Amino acid sequence: MGIFMQLKQLGKPIAIGNTAHIYRYKEGIVKLFHSYLPADVASYEGGKQQIVHAKGLAVPEIWEITTVESQPALVMSYAEGKPLGELILENESSLAHVEQYFEIFVEQQLLLHQIDGEPLELMDEKLTNQLHRATLLEDKVKETLLDQLQRMKYRKVICHGDLHPHNMLLADQQVTIIDWVDATAGDLRADVYRTYLLIAGHSVQMAELYVQLYCGKSKLTREEIFQWAAIVAGARLAEHHSPEEAVRLLDIVKHWI
Structure with missing residues (x-):
């Protein structure tokens, strides 16, 4: 061009x-x-x-x-539409509206998770690199998380890697998903937990609503999703974050390891 x-x-x-x-x-x-x-x-x-x-x-x-x-x-x-995150915040006082938008969000994520992820970057390689770069993790904790990661078995599907309501645009019932830099071929459970982690950083109540809807539509259990909690939170420590966020992530790792 x-x-x-x-x-x-x-x-x-x-x-x-x-x-x-x-x-x-x-x-x-x-x-x-x-x-x-x-x-x-x-x-x-x-x-x-x-x-x-x-x-x-x-x-x-x-x-x-x-x-x-x-x-x-x-x-x-150009993608038409308004971020679902903005629509959710504008209607925060209406649980019915918030749930409606999260229904749309979950349905779109489920569509991703039905599609073979190859030839995207492999999730386990990306997470391994992030865990090695997470300087706030003690070496013994890193070793434990890397061992957990190595033992995870899963079908490699499309995982957005950074999917939150602000990365999904809605216009006339048409949805567009943006910002694919963190996409991998990986385990949908890890992708769901990553989304939960991002939403919970702003509202635990909304994060709980999200994971409840995903479990209801996918037949996954919360326990299956949270098997990835320590690994995903530990890997996120390799990213830029506030001191408060670092404490939150370290607490999650400690709780779920």
Whole structure:
């Protein structure tokens, strides 16, 4: 496609995330990654998004993996809709509305979990790397978690890896899932626990509603999902987080190890 653009062409961002600014560009968007990130960040995320798009999932189509004035960038189709997270917060006082939005969320996640995950990055390799980088974990704890991970048996399905209601857009009953950088071929139970962990960081009540709905629709038990609690929480310690979040994650590891 050979799209060439300059930063001044992009105007003001329509959204700002932890790793990138999002700009409207013609009929699509540009996801411009921060300059301090690795040079291959766009190809890493874009490659994963191309894989899941090719499997027929409702995700933005990647048009170009490029750079804008030396910054890694993705050019992709524009996804209509409002984040489910915003809709949930706007209707927080209505349990019926909140549950309705979480029903949509869970149904979409269940669809992912029915699809073969290859050739995405393998979940166990990603988690192993994260656990090795989690400097707040004691060596003996790391060894225990790595041993637990090695013993896990599962079918490798598409796992988003960072699925929370703000990464799912809703427009006229059409859902689009965004931000695929953490996607892996892995165990759906770990993916569900990761989602629970992210939601619980903001509201334990909503996280409990989420996992209750997922268990009800999937026939999984809470116990099966929480087998992954210590591993997933420990791996999350490799990411950037507040001191308060680090304490929460360490407490989870200690409780479930």
